[in-house]
Amino acid sequence: MSKDAEYDSKINDRKGYLSELAIANNKLAVANSALAIANKKLTIANKKLTIANKKLTIANKELAIVNEELAIANKELAFQNEEKDKRAAELAIANQELTFQNKEKAKRAVELAIANKELAFQSKEKAKRAAELAIVNQDLTFQSKEKAKLAEELNDLAFYDTLTGLPNRRLLIDRLHHALASNVRQGCESAVMFIDLDHFKDINDTLGHEVGDLLLIQTAQRLESCLRKGDTVARLGGDEFMLILENLDENPIEAATKAKAIADKILAELNKPYQLDMHKCHSTVSIGAVFFDHQGNTAEDLIKQADIAMYQAKQAGGNLIRFFNPKMQESINARITLENELRIAIEKSQFHLYYQIQMDSDNRVLGAEALIRWTNPEHGLVLPATFIPIAEETGLILSIGKWVIETACAQIKVWQKKSQTRDLTLAVNVSAKQFRQKDFVDQVQSAVQRHAIPGNLLKLELTESLLQYDTEVTIAMMKALNKIGVQFSLDDFGTGYSSLQYLKRLPLDQFKIDQSFVRDIATDNNDKAIVKAIIAMAQILDIDVIAEGVETEEQQQLLLGKGCTLYQGYLFSKPIPIDQFDALIGRFTDS
Numbered sequence: 337m338s339k340d341a342e343y344d345s346k347i348n349d350r351k352g353y354l355s356e357l358a359i360a361n362n363k364l365a366v367a368n369s370a371l372a373i374a375n376k377k378l379t380i381a382n383k384k385l386t387i388a389n390k391k392l393t394i395a396n397k398e399l400a401i402v403n404e405e406l407a408i409a410n411k412e413l414a415f416q417n418e419e420k421d422k423r424a425a426e427l428a429i430a431n432q433e434l435t436f437q438n439k440e441k442a443k444r445a446v447e448l449a450i451a452n453k454e455l456a457f458q459s460k461e462k463a464k465r466a467a468e469l470a471i472v473n474q475d476l477t478f479q480s481k482e483k484a485k486l487a488e489e490l491n492d493l494a495f496y497d498t499l500t501g502l503p504n505r506r507l508l509i510d511r512l513h514h515a516l517a518s519n520v521r522q523g524c525e526s527a528v529m530f531i532d533l534d535h536f537k538d539i540n541d542t543l544g545h546e547v548g549d550l551l552l553i554q555t556a557q558r559l560e561s562c563l564r565k566g567d568t569v570a571r572l573g574g575d576e577f578m579l580i581l582e583n584l585d586e587n588p589i590e591a592a593t594k595a596k597a598i599a600d601k602i603l604a605e606l607n608k609p610y611q612l613d614m615h616k617c618h619s620t621v622s623i624g625a626v627f628f629d630h631q632g633n634t635a636e637d638l639i640k641q642a643d644i645a646m647y648q649a650k651q652a653g654g655n656l657i658r659f660f661n662p663k664m665q666e667s668i669n670a671r672i673t674l675e676n677e678l679r680i681a682i683e684k685s686q687f688h689l690y691y692q693i694q695m696d697s698d699n700r701v702l703g704a705e706a707l708i709r710w711t712n713p714e715h716g717l718v719l720p721a722t723f724i725p726i727a728e729e730t731g732l733i734l735s736i737g738k739w740v741i742e743t744a745c746a747q748i749k750v751w752q753k754k755s756q757t758r759d760l761t762l763a764v765n766v767s768a769k770q771f772r773q774k775d776f777v778d779q780v781q782s783a784v785q786r787h788a789i790p791g792n793l794l795k796l797e798l799t800e801s802l803l804q805y806d807t808e809v810t811i812a813m814m815k816a817l818n819k820i821g822v823q824f825s826l827d828d829f830g831t832g833y834s835s836l837q838y839l840k841r842l843p844l845d846q847f848k849i850d851q852s853f854v855r856d857i858a859t860d861n862n863d864k865a866i867v868k869a870i871i872a873m874a875q876i877l878d879i880d881v882i883a884e885g886v887e888t889e890e891q892q893q894l895l896l897g898k899g900c901t902l903y904q905g906y907l908f909s910k911p912i913p914i915d916q917f918d919a920l921i922g923r924f925t926d927s
């Protein structure tokens with residue numbers, strides 16, 4: 337190969353190479369421009385990426401913030417959840433509390449309903465009370481007008497007796513103080529008189545308290561009419577009046593004569609019959625008088641001495657006057673001694689019973705009346721008339737009476753053991769005070785039961801005055817005792833006020849004709865008529881009659897003739913101790 341060929345080949349090669357290079361350059365240029373474009377694109381893309389990155393960073397930052405916020409929110413949520421749980425727990429407790437409160441509310445509602453009812457009732461009561469208050473107000477208005485009047489009346493009440501309008505005890509004592517003081521100055525004789533109505537209690541018990549009050553009013557008026565202007569007549573209370581007779585005379589004998597004349601005038605005036613409502617009555621008084629003695633006796637001393645003198649007038653039968661003398665004081669002291677001795681007698685069991693036989697017209701023994709006796713260590717045997725009235729006055733009769741019933745029941749029990757005495761009845765006196773005890777029925781019932789005796793063998797003797805008082809209660813008590821068989825006899829029959837009307841209501845088994853009618857039955861036509869009437873009354877009421885105080889066969893025959901077949905009296909026997917009585921029974925039953 338020549339150099340030129342070589343060259344040419346080389347040139348051709350180069351040229352080929354150059355063209356390839358040019359192509360390559362072109363291609364490169366294209367590629368470069370493509371690269372440039374691509375670069376530009378990349379740059380743009382990068383820029384976009386950068387922007388995107390920036391955005392991402394921002395977004396990330398925002399996300400971080402959001403996350404933080406979320407974390408905070410979560411914490412908050414967790415906290416809130418905790419709070420919610422707490423709240424839920426609290427709510428549960430609150431619910432329980434609410435349930436409890438609801439229950440309480442329901443209870444309260446019931447209570448409120450009740451309270452409402454109560455309120456409604458109270459408001460009604462209030463309305464009533466308001467109405468009442470309105471009336472009371474009216475009354476008060478009226479009363480305030482009356483007050484002045486009342487004050488006056490109160491003054492009267494303090495010094496005057498409301499029933500009779502006479503000065504009362506307070507004013508009397510005041511006047512007596514003045515009278516005593518002026519008596520010392522004037523040296524003139526003055527006196528006080530104590531006046532007490534005889535048997536006022538009987539009128540009160542039989543005709544009622546209203547009639548009793550009328551009697552007191554009329555007595556007061558009559559007393560005033562008997563006195564001079566300056567004299568005082570006062571009512572001490574009950575049926576007791578007192579007079580102050582001032583300046584009777586300077587001469588003591590003249591003064592005594594004048595006082596006696598005034599007392600006689602009073603006795604006569606008060607002796608006149610009284611018209612008390614529908615009833616015509618008769619009443620008397622006992623008067624005790626005492627002179628001011630210038631020896632420093634107080635008003636109270638004088639009242640006491642006049643009272644002692646009045647008591648003596650009463651003891652002497654009433655309807656008379658007694659002037660006080662120191663001997664009377666002695667008798668009062670004796671009475672006080674007797675009372676003390678009676679108390680000792682109860683303590684030391686100094687009482688015993690005597691028995692007085694009761695017979696029928698065929699000479700059969702029916703039983704006995706138990707009569708109390710007191711063996712006083714100093715005075716020996718004391719009869720009941722001496723001590724029963726004092727026992728009644730002092731209330732000692734209650735324990736004495738209880739002892740009598742106990743002893744009588746014990747005696748019936750002893751009689752039960754013998755065929756001879758098994759059917760004997762025993763009559764026992766019962767005093768009014770004793771019968772009026774609240775537990776009297778119990779006392780008798782338990783005595784009968786304790787001694788296990790047939791109740792029909794015990795007979796209680798009651799007096800008329802006792803039966804007329806508080807009749808309904810009396811009947812109930814008698815019926816209660818009747819249930820265990822206890823019998824009742826009306827003692828001293830004929831001496832009091834008795835009408836068929838009330839007698840027929842009483843569960844009585846026997847009338848006992850008082851011995852005062854038996855005593856003169858042979859000679860006194862009045863007594864005969866009374867005995868006949870008593871027996872007729874008993875027959876109508878289908879009641880037994882027994883006569884007491886039968887001393888003679890003539891009396892017995894007269895009584896038998898009138899239809900009285902039961903007797904008690906000295907004709908058969910006096911009251912005797914139990915051993916003698918047992919012997920007496922033996923004699924009667926043997927014959």
Ligand SMILES: Nc1nc2c(ncn2[C@@H]2O[C@@H]3COP(=O)(O)O[C@H]4[C@@H](O)[C@H](n5cnc6c(=O)[nH]c(N)nc65)O[C@@H]4COP(=O)(O)O[C@H]3[C@H]2O)c(=O)[nH]1
Nearest residue numbers: 707708719720721740765766767885886887904905906911
């Ligand atoms: N002249 C006369 N008298 C006769 C005759 N037969 C009986 N006597 C007496 O008359 C009284 C009858 O008793 P009295 O009327 O119940 O009257 C009794 C009675 O009221 C009362 N008394 C007696 N014992 C008790 C008692 O235990 N309790 C109560 N509360 N009073 C009693 O004492 C009053 C008097 O009793 P005594 O002195 O025992 O008096 C008895 C008796 O001894 C007679 O043929 N002629």
